[in-house]
Amino acid sequence: MARFGSLFFGLVAALFVSASPAARGLQPTPANLLGEIINALQIGLVTHINATITLDTLTTNLLSIEFGAQNPLIFELTLDSVTSTAGINDTVYATFNHTFAKPVVVPPLGTANSGTVDNVLLTQGAIASLDIIPLGYLDLLNVDINIRALTINGKLGIPLVISGLHQKNVSTT
Ligand SMILES: *[C@@H]1O[C@H](CO)[C@@H](O)[C@H](O)[C@H]1NC(C)=O
Ligand SMILES: *[C@@H]1O[C@H](CO)[C@@H](O)[C@H](O)[C@H]1NC(C)=O
Ligand SMILES: *[C@@H]1O[C@H](CO)[C@@H](O)[C@H](O)[C@H]1NC(C)=O
Numbered sequence: 001m002a003r004f005g006s007l008f009f010g011l012v013a014a015l016f017v018s019a020s021p022a023a024r025g026l027q028p029t030p031a032n033l034l035g036e037i038i039n040a041l042q043i044g045l046v047t048h049i050n051a052t053i054t055l056d057t058l059t060t061n062l063l064s065i066e067f068g069a070q071n072p073l074i075f076e077l078t079l080d081s082v083t084s085t086a087g088i089n090d091t092v093y094a095t096f097n098h099t100f101a102k103p104v105v106v107p108p109l110g111t112a113n114s115g116t117v118d119n120v121l122l123t124q125g126a127i128a129s130l131d132i133i134p135l136g137y138l139d140l141l142n143v144d145i146n147i148r149a150l151t152i153n154g155k156l157g158i159p160l161v162i163s164g165l166h167q168k169n170v171s172t173t
């Protein structure tokens, strides 16, 4: 529980820093700071990835994914958009940029499904990417999210940018 206590503290500190105009311009920025706290505590915000490859993928290099998100905190979080690169070790295989048409509400201490995220680009091409399917995992190499903390059924809340997240070995189907 201690690490979630630290995350809670970090999040509250970031809320204060981002709310205070005088503090803007400090390094590290709250976005990086929160990302660093989450990375340091090794809290995986993504629980699982389902990737759907179709015949079209072979020509377009695009596929769709769905992922599970978890919330280690005691208040609701709502995801508005995500930009991510993923791959194996340091090699990028996939990248996407997605704004949720319907923001993803992750309940306190709970999980939520992202829904379908289309237009995930296979940067190495579809054929080269077939090699990584049997591995059954992906490393998230960089994730930036726009999130709102303390939302109520996805409404209102305090907007935060969390940048520079990474997470190794996310189980992927
Ligand atoms: C992935 O697919 C499995 C099987 O269809 C399903 O049970 C699971 O909920 C899906 N997970 C996500 C995050 O979409
Ligand atoms: C990723 O890196 C680890 C540790 O360096 C290595 O054991 C593993 O074989 C690498 N995986 C792939 C698929 O290259
Ligand atoms: C994601 O989209 C935004 C806005 O369209 C753009 O500024 C940004 O460069 C894009 N990022 C990636 C990784 O494609």
Ligand SMILES: *[C@@H]1O[C@H](CO)[C@@H](O)[C@H](O)[C@H]1NC(C)=O
Pocket (backbone or CB within 6 Å): 137, 169, 171
């Ligand atoms: C990835 O996670 C699975 C189970 O979650 C584990 O069995 C495996 O050893 C892990 N692989 C690496 C490279 O950490």
